[in-house]
Structures are given as C-alpha cells and as structure tokens.
Amino acid sequence: MLELEFMTIEAWDEALWARMERIYHEAFPRGAKTKAILRSMLDRGIGYLHTGVHHGEVVAMAVTGLVGNGADRMLIIDYLTIEQKLRGSGIGTWMLKQLRAWALREHGIKGIIIEAESGTTEAHQERIQFWQHNGFVLTSYVHQYSMVPEPYQAMMLSMDESTHVPDDGEKLFRYIQAFHKVAYRKS
Incomplete structure (x- = not known):
C-alpha cells in the first residue's frame, strides 16, 4: 500500500478543497452536499474533512460529523471515498483505521455510523461488503x-463491548437524521 499522511481539517481550507474536490465529485456526482454546505459545516464546528495524502496528492477523503453527547457520542461518516484508480488497494481500510483512532482520541466516541444504499446491484453489495469486512454491522x-x-440501511461499528448495535437500525437513523438536520441548517 502507498505511504499516506492522514490529516483532519476543522476549518475550511480553500486550497485543500481544490485538491480533494475532484475525487469527491468523481465518487458522488449527484446528490452530494455542495461545497457551500460542507464549508458551512466546518465553519459552524459540526463537521470535519479528512484526507489521505500521498506525496502531496489527495488520494482519499472523508466527511464526518459528531452526534449525541457523553456516553451516546457517535461519529457519522457522511462520505468516504478513495481515488477510483486506487480502490481495492487497502486505502479505504487505512482511512477507516485513521478515522477511528482520531475519533476515539479526540472525542471518545462509542460507535461509528454510516448509511449504505440498500440495493441489489453488484456495486451496492460491494460497498456493504467493504463496511462489513471492516467490522460494521448491517441493520x-x-x-x-x-x-x-x-433506500438506505444503517451500519454501525461499536467501539466497546458496552455499546451494542441496535437490531433494527431505526435508532441509528435518528442519529443520521439529527446530523443531516444540523448539516443542512443555514446557520
């Protein structure tokens, strides 16, 4: 695997966004949060941008946010993508490990939640398998x-034995919807 540097950005950086925007739009050509929304999330302290950088080039990126308080604190991975030509090389798993370590160290999270498209295509199944391979439980x-x-299904990675993945996933969507509600708020 490539030698990578992991960075977390809490304040909007236009130059860095210019370096990561290509892979964001490559992976999410329709329906993804706009640059203005992403910038607003960082400006209001409710979101984070994360990158995997190889020799100065952004080859992986993620958008995350926190929901819940104290013993209920969860990390939402809103977007995670790897440069298309590098998918399958282990960088996605590396990014997840970096995100997990950062979120545990900086925020003491109890779990990581994602939402995956609930489809039957090969691409949908490959995405779900990626998350499951990395310890996430499909609800x-x-x-x-x-x-x-x-449609979407929630998946969760628990950080400890005391935090259990709900059986049906509706509780996880309450976390996801709370995050989206704040993310799309104008101020």
Missing part, C-alpha cells in the same frame, strides 16, 4: 428518504 431497517430515490 435490517430500510429507510426511504422523501428527497432521494434509493
């Missing part, structure tokens, strides 16, 4: 957003 509840055509 059975299928959530349908009113503004998005595809």
Whole structure:
C-alpha cells in the first residue's frame, strides 16, 4: 500500500478543497452536499474533512460529523471515498483505521455510523461488503428518504463491548437524521 499522511481539517481550507474536490465529485456526482454546505459545516464546528495524502496528492477523503453527547457520542461518516484508480488497494481500510483512532482520541466516541444504499446491484453489495469486512454491522431497517430515490440501511461499528448495535437500525437513523438536520441548517 502507498505511504499516506492522514490529516483532519476543522476549518475550511480553500486550497485543500481544490485538491480533494475532484475525487469527491468523481465518487458522488449527484446528490452530494455542495461545497457551500460542507464549508458551512466546518465553519459552524459540526463537521470535519479528512484526507489521505500521498506525496502531496489527495488520494482519499472523508466527511464526518459528531452526534449525541457523553456516553451516546457517535461519529457519522457522511462520505468516504478513495481515488477510483486506487480502490481495492487497502486505502479505504487505512482511512477507516485513521478515522477511528482520531475519533476515539479526540472525542471518545462509542460507535461509528454510516448509511449504505440498500440495493441489489453488484456495486451496492460491494460497498456493504467493504463496511462489513471492516467490522460494521448491517441493520435490517430500510429507510426511504422523501428527497432521494434509493433506500438506505444503517451500519454501525461499536467501539466497546458496552455499546451494542441496535437490531433494527431505526435508532441509528435518528442519529443520521439529527446530523443531516444540523448539516443542512443555514446557520
């Protein structure tokens, strides 16, 4: 695997965004949060940008946010992508390890939550398998957003034995929706 440097950005950096924007739009060409929304999330202290950098080039990026308080604190991975030509090389797993270590060290999280498209295509199944390979548990509840055509399922990685993944996933979507509500708020 490539030698990478992990960085977390808490304040908007236009030059860094210019270096990561290409892989963000490559992975999420439709429906992803706009630059203005991402910038607002960082400006308001509710989101983080993370990068994996190889020889000055951004080859991996993630957008995260925190929800819950104290013993309920969870990290939401809103987006995670690897440069297309490097997928399957272990960088995604490396990024997850870096995100986990950062979130435990800086925020004492109890779990990491993601939402995965709930489809039957090969691409959908490969994404779910990636998360499962990295310890995430797929919940059975299928959530349908009113503004998005595809359904989603929540997945969670517990950080300790005392934090259990809910059986049906509806509780996890309450975390996800709370994060989205704050992320899309104007101020």
